[in-house]
Amino acid sequence: MQGMERKAYKYRSYPTDDQARGLAQTFGYVRYVYNGRPALRTEAWFGHHERIDDAETDRLLVRDPETSWLAEVSCVPLQQDLQHRNAAFIHFFAGRAQCPRFHRKHDRQSATYHIGGFPWKGSNLTLAQMNAPLDIRWTRPVGAEPTSVTVRKHQAGCSFVSFSTEEDVARLPEVNVNVGLDLGLLDTVVRSTGEKVGNEHFLRRDEKQLARAQRSPVRKQTRSRNRTKARCKVARIADRRRDFTHKRSTRIIRENQVVCAEGWNVKGVLAHPTLAKNIADVGWGALPRQLEYTARWYGRTFVPIHRFYPVRKRCHTFRQTVDHLPLAVRYWPCPICGAALDRDVNAAQNSKTRDSRNGPPGWRRRPVEGMIDPLGNGWRDPDEARSPDERSPGIPPA
Numbered sequence: 001m002q003g004m005e006r007k008a009y010k011y012r013s014y015p016t017d018d019q020a021r022g023l024a025q026t027f028g029y030v031r032y033v034y035n036g037r038p039a040l041r042t043e044a045w046f047g048h049h050e051r052i053d054d055a056e057t058d059r060l061l062v063r064d065p066e067t068s069w070l071a072e073v074s075c076v077p078l079q080q081d082l083q084h085r086n087a088a089f090i091h092f093f094a095g096r097a098q099c100p101r102f103h104r105k106h107d108r109q110s111a112t113y114h115i116g117g118f119p120w121k122g123s124n125l126t127l128a129q130m131n132a133p134l135d136i137r138w139t140r141p142v143g144a145e146p147t148s149v150t151v152r153k154h155q156a157g158c159s160f161v162s163f164s165t166e167e168d169v170a171r172l173p174e175v176n177v178n179v180g181l182d183l184g185l186l187d188t189v190v191r192s193t194g195e196k197v198g199n200e201h202f203l204r205r206d207e208k209q210l211a212r213a214q215r216s217p218v219r220k221q222t223r224s225r226n227r228t229k230a231r232c233k234v235a236r237i238a239d240r241r242r243d244f245t246h247k248r249s250t251r252i253i254r255e256n257q258v259v260c261a262e263g264w265n266v267k268g269v270l271a272h273p274t275l276a277k278n279i280a281d282v283g284w285g286a287l288p289r290q291l292e293y294t295a296r297w298y299g300r301t302f303v304p305i306h307r308f309y310p311v312r313k314r315c316h317t318f319r320q321t322v323d324h325l326p327l328a329v330r331y332w333p334c335p336i337c338g339a340a341l342d343r344d345v346n347a348a349q350n351s352k353t354r355d356s357r358n359g360p361p362g363w364r365r366r367p368v369e370g371m372i373d374p375l376g377n378g379w380r381d382p383d384e385a386r387s388p389d390e391r392s393p394g395i396p397p398a
């Protein structure tokens with residue numbers, strides 16, 4: 001079975017000096033077009049109470065004789081950028097996103113070429129107004145004809161190209177294994193099978209060097225080598241973490257048919273007074289998100305756990321909840337069945353149970369948006385194996 005999915009392929013690229021100059025110019029013009037729009041609109045609104053629509057701003061920006069120098073670079077990324085800008089404003093006015101911000105010169109730069117801005121023959125990439133193909137490290141083949149390509153330059157100075165495609169993703173053969181996950185700090189991922197992966201401590205490993213590189217930035221000259229060094233360090237930590245979560249999520253999806261995990265309220269937990277730094281370092285936000293779309297690609301099921309379901313304070317056998325379980329308690333005896341419980345493994349096993357997605361007992365049962373009932377995929381609920389009078393007083397089935 002196959003399905004059309006959007007995928008992206010990202011590669012490291014090494015532009016020549018000439019190409020780098022051309023790209024830097026393109027990035028600059030793209031930024032000008034992107035930033036010019038809110039400035040024009042704000043000025044018109046607060047200056048003479050006029051509302052300018054998209055077409056008018058585009059005309060003012062691009063057709064203005066004073067900005068005729070914009071024609072020095074390919075018009076493809078500029079037009080694409082205007083579309084991005086329009087979309088950003090549409091989302092903002094619809095209340096779905098924050099107000100679009102100005103792009104800064106020292107942030108990550110990017111330019112998107114849709115099809116037509118680059119001839120594609122399956123291997124080499126020569127962008128519009130470039131006379132030689134870009135030097136790209138092709139670590140894997142691009143899965144299908146790309147619909148657009150984005151060139152990026154990170155703060156650290158590394159260049160990347162990413163191809164966006166729409167392709168048939170081959171579904172993985174079905175397996176009869178379901179797993180519950182617990183995301184933690186001592187072990188970033190604990191499976192209901194008892195497997196723990198530890199914590200790589202991406203930040204802590206480099207923290208001292210990072211602090212040294214970032215120390216007293218006021219004493220370092222803008223655009224100095226030391227500033228670049230600090231930026232590279234931050235980028236490398238993020239790269240390592242991203243690589244780790246991608247590999248982890250792909251492996252979990254490959255090995256299991258149904259994956260249950262809780263989606264953390266990352267914004268909320270990042271307000272923690274002492275653990276915020278550690279929480280930011282383990283990627284609790286990224287992993288469930290990656291699990292969700294990887295599951296969709298490969299025909300697996302990802303089941304998000306209800307935020308208020310007490311996965312940690314509940315014994316997974318008889319579903320008895322204790323009132324209080326301090327963070328320091330890693331192992332605890334169940335007061336009802338006497339089982340010795342590992343805090344994290346018990347939480348992972350609780351994630352796997354059926355009522356974990358419905359919230360705590362007494363919580364109004366409501367379906368999670370986009371959730372597929374995994375019962376057809378060989379899902380087993382521990383409650384079903386017991387006789388009715390042994391069952392826990394959980395939520396009555398709908």
Ligand SMILES: [Zn+2]
Nearest residue numbers: 315318334337
């Ligand atoms: Zn128990």
